[in-house]
Amino acid sequence: MTHILAIDTSSAWCSVALSLNDAAPIVRHQKVSAGASQLLLPWIQELLSEASIELADLDGIAIGVGPGAFTGVRLGVAAVQGLATAARLPVHPVASLDAIASQLVQTSAFIASGAQSFVIAVDARMEEVYWASYRVGITRLPARQGDIHLTAPEGVELTQIDFVAGSAIAEFGDRLFASTPRILAGTHLDSTIGVNALGVLTCAQDMWSKGMQEDVHLLEPLYIRNKVALTSIERSLQHG
The missing domain is CATH 3.30.420.40 (ATPase, nucleotide binding domain)
Structure with missing residues (x-):
């Protein structure tokens, strides 16, 4: 090995x-x-x-x-x-997000859910979320469906998703599920995994x-966001 x-x-x-x-x-x-x-x-x-x-x-x-x-x-x-x-x-x-996905599919809660499709959504600060969709396949690891995205919480696509995991759940709550409130009624969530x-x-x-x-x-870092900080004006508008 x-x-x-x-x-x-x-x-x-x-x-x-x-x-x-x-x-x-x-x-x-x-x-x-x-x-x-x-x-x-x-x-x-x-x-x-x-x-x-x-x-x-x-x-x-x-x-x-x-x-x-x-x-x-x-x-x-x-x-x-x-x-x-x-x-x-x-x-x-x-x-x-791929590392988190590989951990999630091994948890007892995920296995018990029978989920086949899921989203990892992580707090990206600056009122945004890093997220990606995955499907459980025949191999050990889930397959990511497309790229990793950076959007507002409301922009996370949860249609036909069976399970959601990541820090964005606790950070943004209802905003994350604005378009799919049915998910909040279920138990297929993991807000603590990182x-x-x-x-x-x-x-x-x-x-x-x-x-x-x-x-x-x-080797180089994977940057989804080019901008790493808000300006003072942007911060004041955000809280104004």
Whole structure:
């Protein structure tokens, strides 16, 4: 089995996971806000030491490339660029919503729901939502239907969707379901699930099995939004 190190710092959590042959992955996952830069490299060294392997023994490094917090995404990508270059390792860039989707389909609530189509919707700040639609297929991972979108909460397309998950549910509530209030009456919601290195690892293992490794020199963040902050005028209008 492959040894893949997975990293995600695209949210308020610092998250690192390492696959270990047939054993369960070892994980560090902690809410740190702005402290990920102090924990990331020590955690990586801890996991490698616990597995009794060196960085060069890895088959690749997976990284959550966003969309997400601008500074966090840059931190994770920069760290992987340095590590993979030094050890001459391929990389596996994973979109944060794809990582969340891979985790969601393994939860007992999702399995019990029998859902076949679902949406991951994540708070993108600035009164917007990152979202994407997925379908459960015959393979281990769900298939994303098209691109990751950035819209107002009311712009999330939920027609013929069986399940909705992500932080946008708690952040925007009724606004998210304005066009499809029937979903609110059901139980097929998960507002707490977020991106985790385990989800990144799951996606990366699938990519590795398909020969989808990437040269580290091609690695870059996934930016859905070009603008990362509101101007003072825009903020005043928003709250006025």
